[in-house]
Amino acid sequence: MTGFMEKNGLLVGLYILGAVTLWIVLMIVLPQLFMLDFSFRYNLPPAEIGGPKDVYTLSNYKYLIYGSAGSAADYNWIDLSVFLQTIIAAVFVTLIDLALCYPIAYYLAHTAKGATGRLLILSLIIPYWVNEILRAFAFRIIFGASGVINNFLVYLGLIDQPIDFIREDVALYTGLSYAYILLMIFPIYNAVESLDRNQVEAARDMGSGWLRIHWRIVIPFAKPGIASGCTMVFMLTxxxxxxxxxxxxxxSLWFTQLIVQWFNTGGNWPRGSAYAIALLIACVAFVLFMMRVFKIRVGEIGR
Known part of the structure; x- marks a missing residue:
């Protein structure tokens, strides 16, 4: 802390610490605490809130597991399956982005130079000037039954009838992979860029192939950046x-859609809060578990 103050000055250091603390408390901690408290409440009319019936309960979490039956005799398989499918799909999208972005990040960090590197970075950033909703609808048009891809495949004679990419979730996984691709590229790029190229050259001089160089040198060095990118893509997906x-x-019902249904259509904010907290805990637990498996500490991600 002392070094931080000396580097940035007392006034600037206090401002940065205050702004970050205010942001974390007001925008992250307090909303989550309010939602956590709300998730343990009954769904009462406004007139009864704060009255004798307004007590803590586990009924909202029990509903996620057991449904309306409220016992182990009948699990809430619909909501639980959507929950599991969402987690699996998020892992799948994260792996797709990692496979696509790692070569790009390495190329930007160690091969592309000067105007070529700047042009490639601009080519990655400029498409994200378009609103996320517009990009999603553009993907729906591209992958639609009468979209560009189907028309092109029919024109080439590769298919006789249009393929329903929407029903097969091809459009969904493509759109999600594209939506968060920058969050995977730049953390890996920042990590790989600081790698001493002499290590790579030494490994090549000793006869190591590219796969072995990346597996033994580049990937272990870039693990913090890979972990950071995978965490952000997984959480956002x-x-x-x-x-x-x-x-x-x-x-392809997403668990967040169930949460929105409870908040809006169902009008049950406590149950929607419980579903949201359950998703948050599951995602954080999964990320921490994978960090432990790959032996990555939280502090390394923030480097």
Whole structure:
């Protein structure tokens, strides 16, 4: 802390610490605490809130597991399956982005130089000037039954009938992978850029192939950046709403859609809060578990 103050000056240091603390408390901690408290409440009319019936309960969490039956005799398989499918889909999208972005990040960090590197970075950033909703609808048009891809495949004679990419969730996974691709590229780019190229050259001189160089040198060095990118992509994908609603097929219900239904259509804010807290805990637990598996500390991600 002393070094931070000396580097930035007392006034600037206090301002940065105060702004960050205010942001964390007001925008993250307090809303989550209010939602956590709300998740343990009954769904009461406004007149009864604060009265004798306004007590804590686990009924909202029990509903997620057991449904209206309220016992182990009948699990809430619909909501639980949507919950599990959302987590699995988020992992799948994260792996897709990692496979796509790692080569790009390495190329930007160690190969592309000067105007070429700047042009590539601008090419990645400029498409995100378009609103997320517009991008999602653009993907729906591209992957639609009469969209660009189907028309092109029919024109080439590769298919006789249009493929329903929406129902098969191809459009959904493509849209989600594209939506958060920058959050995977730049953390890996920042990590790989600081890698001493002499290590790579030494490994090549000793006869190591590119796969072995990346597996033994580059990837271990870039683990913090990979972990940071995977964490952000996984969390945002699991909590996505716009893309699943626009690009999802009839059978691709996202857990966030269930949360919104409880808040809006169902009018049950305590149950919606319980569902949201359950998703948050599951995502954080999964990320911490994977960090432990790959032996990555939280402090390394913030480097």
């Amino acid at each position: 699991a909590g996505a709403l716009a893309a699943p609603q626009i690009l999802g097929g009839p059978s």
